Amino acid sequence: MSDQPPAVEARIPAPLDAAVRERSAAAQRENVEQRLRDADATLWGPPGTPEIANRLGWLTIAQRSLQQVDDETAFAGQLAADGFTDAVLLGMGGSSLAPEVLRRTFTGRTGGLRLHVLDTTDPATIRATQAQLDPERTLFIVSSKSGGTIEPLSLFAHFLPFAGDGSRFIAITDPGTGLERLAAEHGFRRVFHGDPEIGGRYSALSPFGMVPAALMGIDVRALLEAAPAAWQTPLDGDGDGLGAAVWLGVALSALARAGRDKLTFAIAGSLPGLGLWLEQLFAESTGKQGTGILPVADEPLLEPGAYGEDRIFAYLQDGPDRALEARLEQLAAAGHPVFRIPTGGPLDLGRVFLLAELAVAAAGWGLAINPFDQPNVQEAKDATNRVLGEYEAGGKLEPPPEADTKQLRDLALAGAPPECVVLMAYLQPSAELDAAAAELRETIMRRTHATTTFGYGPRFLHSTGQFHKGGPPVGRFLQLLHDSPPDVEIPGKPFTFGTLKEAQALGDLHTLRGLGRPAERVRLQGADAAGALRELTAKLKESA
Numbered sequence: 001m002s003d004q005p006p007a008v009e010a011r012i013p014a015p016l017d018a019a020v021r022e023r024s025a026a027a028q029r030e031n032v033e034q035r036l037r038d039a040d041a042t043l044w045g046p047p048g049t050p051e052i053a054n055r056l057g058w059l060t061i062a063q064r065s066l067q068q069v070d071d072e073t074a075f076a077g078q079l080a081a082d083g084f085t086d087a088v089l090l091g092m093g094g095s096s097l098a099p100e101v102l103r104r105t106f107t108g109r110t111g112g113l114r115l116h117v118l119d120t121t122d123p124a125t126i127r128a129t130q131a132q133l134d135p136e137r138t139l140f141i142v143s144s145k146s147g148g149t150i151e152p153l154s155l156f157a158h159f160l161p162f163a164g165d166g167s168r169f170i171a172i173t174d175p176g177t178g179l180e181r182l183a184a185e186h187g188f189r190r191v192f193h194g195d196p197e198i199g200g201r202y203s204a205l206s207p208f209g210m211v212p213a214a215l216m217g218i219d220v221r222a223l224l225e226a227a228p229a230a231w232q233t234p235l236d237g238d239g240d241g242l243g244a245a246v247w248l249g250v251a252l253s254a255l256a257r258a259g260r261d262k263l264t265f266a267i268a269g270s271l272p273g274l275g276l277w278l279e280q281l282f283a284e285s286t287g288k289q290g291t292g293i294l295p296v297a298d299e300p301l302l303e304p305g306a307y308g309e310d311r312i313f314a315y316l317q318d319g320p321d322r323a324l325e326a327r328l329e330q331l332a333a334a335g336h337p338v339f340r341i342p343t344g345g346p347l348d349l350g351r352v353f354l355l356a357e358l359a360v361a362a363a364g365w366g367l368a369i370n371p372f373d374q375p376n377v378q379e380a381k382d383a384t385n386r387v388l389g390e391y392e393a394g395g396k397l398e399p400p401p402e403a404d405t406k407q408l409r410d411l412a413l414a415g416a417p418p419e420c421v422v423l424m425a426y427l428q429p430s431a432e433l434d435a436a437a438a439e440l441r442e443t444i445m446r447r448t449h450a451t452t453t454f455g456y457g458p459r460f461l462h463s464t465g466q467f468h469k470g471g472p473p474v475g476r477f478l479q480l481l482h483d484s485p486p487d488v489e490i491p492g493k494p495f496t497f498g499t500l501k502e503a504q505a506l507g508d509l510h511t512l513r514g515l516g517r518p519a520e521r522v523r524l525q526g527a528d529a530a531g532a533l534r535e536l537t538a539k540l541k542e543s544a
Contacts, residue, residue: 005229005351006342007236008244010251011332016258023254023366024240024247032365033246036358037231043361044370055372057197058357062205062227062350064195069221072207072214075190076112079215084139087113087215088129090155091143091208093462094200095172097277098209098353099143102218104273105346112217113139119459121151121501124428124484126158135162139189139215140169143208145200147177150384151458154500157491160186172207199372200462201280204353223350230354248339249359253366255312255337256286256293259418261472262310262451264296266328268318270345271352278356279455280463285360285371287467293363294420294467298434299452300442301327304334308417308449314339316352376469380461383507384500392494397502400509403520408478408536409543411520412440413447415476420451422468425480426505429456432530440537450476458504465508469515477512479505479521482529 012020027033035043041053079087089099096119103115116129140159144152156169163169166186173179174196183191192207203209205227214220230245239247252263263282265275275297282295301324313336315328332338343352364371391397403411412421421444423437434454441452455464457479468475487498495503505521512519524532 005233006344007234008248008342009236009340011338012251013335013337015335016255016260016337019258020251020254021240024242024250027242027246027250027362027365028240032250032362033242036246036361043365044372049370051199051373052370054197055199055202057195058202058205061195061198062224062354065205065207065210066221066224068207068210069214069224072211072220076214076217079113079139083137084113085137086116086133087139087141087212088116088118088133088159089141089143089212090118090152090159091141092119092149092151092459093280094203095143095145095149095152095208097280097463098204099212101271101273101277101349102209102213102216105271105349106216106218109346110217113215115212115216118155119151120456121154121458121497121504122426122428123486123488123497123501126155126488126497128428130159130162135164135168138163138168141172141212141215142169142179142183143172144177144179145174145194145203145208147173147179150500153179154490154493154497156182157493158488158497161491172211201284202357202372204277205350219347222347225350226344226348227350227354230351230358233351233355245355245358246362249362250366252293252312252359253363256291256363256367259310260312260337261292261418262294262296262420263312263314264299264451266301266313266315266324267297268316268321268343270318271316271343271349274316274349274352277353281356281360283464283467283471284374284377286363286367286369287464287471288373288375289369289470290472291367291369292467292471294451294453294471295464296451296453298438298454300438300445302442302445303327304331304336306445306449307331307336308451310418310451312337312339314341317342318345374466377462377466379469379511380465380504380508383511384504387503387507387510388495388500391499391503397499397506399502399506400521402522405539405543407520408522409540411476411478411518412444413540415448415450417449417451418472419474419476420453421448422464422475422477423452423454423480424457424460424477424508425454426457426501427480427482427524427529428484430530433533436530436533436537439534440540443537443541457508458501461504461508468517469511473515473517475517477517477519479509479519480533481505481521481523482532483523484527484529
């Protein structure tokens with residue numbers, strides 16, 4: 001990387017340019033960038049608004065995290081000296097997505113521990129991960145800001161007998177949580193504290209992201225030292241005196257207000273998984289009060305005619321990619337807004353993380369919402385608890401009927417922009433399933449021009465689930481389920497991981513339907529979930 005970050009470029013079509021210029025001029029008049037530097041909470045609400053003034057620690061966390069680098073690196077070195085070869089992160093949402101980006105990006109590039117990220121209640125995924133581990137050489141990281149999240153605590157209960165004792169565990173949590181007390185009770189090797197003034201999705205550059213990075217052997221110092229350059233990232237063009245990060249957020253808010261609210265990412269192959277992190281940041285921060293910017297990751301990038309007039313495209317670039325750049329040029333020429341955000345590759349992720357956080361904070365100002373709360377995430381948690389309560393009382397779950405082919409066709413192929421079709425997969429993640437989902441997404445896009453998203457449950461409940469319930473009522477929701485026995489017990493609980501996963505799916509379905517959102521479910525049959533999904537896609541094509 002050079003000392004000067006590369007400039008962000010924007011192609012805004014003429015009919016939308018005036019709205020963007022008006023909003024950026026307003027941001028300059030209201031001194032948004034300086035107020036953001038000063039952590040002025042009144043940017044997003046009157047003084048005393050909950051979850052604003054005490055959620056701005058992310059603005060300076062990169063500088064403060066540098067003070068912990070030597071300790072984290074020494075701890076990682078001691079683990080390697082003690083014979084540890086693997087680390088398994090047990091977390092959800094903001095506690096797991098930045099480590100997952102780092103795991104995918106840096107695996108095989110460093111000499112540290114091999115990192116596994118378990119942010120699921122899927123029994124097959126838990127079994128598959130455990131089969132790769134030697135308990136004598138594995139460190140478990142229980143990661144939860146609140147210290148009370150059901151998924152990591154259930155995974156801890158499962159892996160404790162496998163590990164033998166608490167000395168093979170560490171915790172990352174905010175001070176004074178129940179997880180910290182649990183760590184003391186079981187003799188965890190170490191507890192790392194997060195900053196209680198940072199929300200989970202803004203915690204990438206805090207210990208929640210940097211401790212796993214250090215364990216992997218990543219150059220954490222380089223990541224953190226790159227981050228402040230997000231403020232200096234220039235804009236190639238007139239931004240009314242705003243830096244690229246703040247201008248980008250302001251522009252996105254203006255475009256969203258004009259109906260261009262589906263932010264579709266094209267991301268360099270050297271930054272795998274970054275879309276997952278961006279999904280949570282944008283969806284959970286902006287999807288509320290009936291508005292928001294829907295992030296769209298890993299969707300097939302098609303020709304311009306496949307899209308409606310609700311799209312924005314953002315290209316996170318690392319070096320030349322002529323085919324991708326040619327497609328984006330076609331999209332811009334067809335009148336879609338296109339942003340190009342050059343990066344310096346994997347070790348520039350610290351700057352990219354902060355750049356995106358600044359943009360989302362500015363977009364919150366532009367949309368007149370609080371980008372630091374997540375009022376609708378709790379709905380799904382409460383619904384899960386209700387379903388589990390009913391299970392404990394009656395000994396069984398009561399799932400609704402599954403959709404037939406006509407219902408699936410009416411859900412997936414009868415929409416149109418600005419609607420989106422949301423595929424919610426309570427399945428074991430795999431490259432084969434990702435590819436099968438991409439085929440279904442392309443089928444939907446070509447038939448309807450509607451936006452598509454795809455996420456694994458229950459991960460997305462802590463991410464895009466906020467937008468599903470709090471954002472504009474444009475979603476059409478399809479749950480994909482699959483049974484892959486045997487189930488996995490949760491010690492100390494009257495239910496298994498399979499039951500918990502089913503309860504999470506049912507709770508979310510009930511919540512969506514209660515909000516009037518079209519929502520169906522289908523259980524994929526047979527041992528091959530990806531093959532079953534391809535068969536479903538073929539049926540939809542035949543019936544349309």
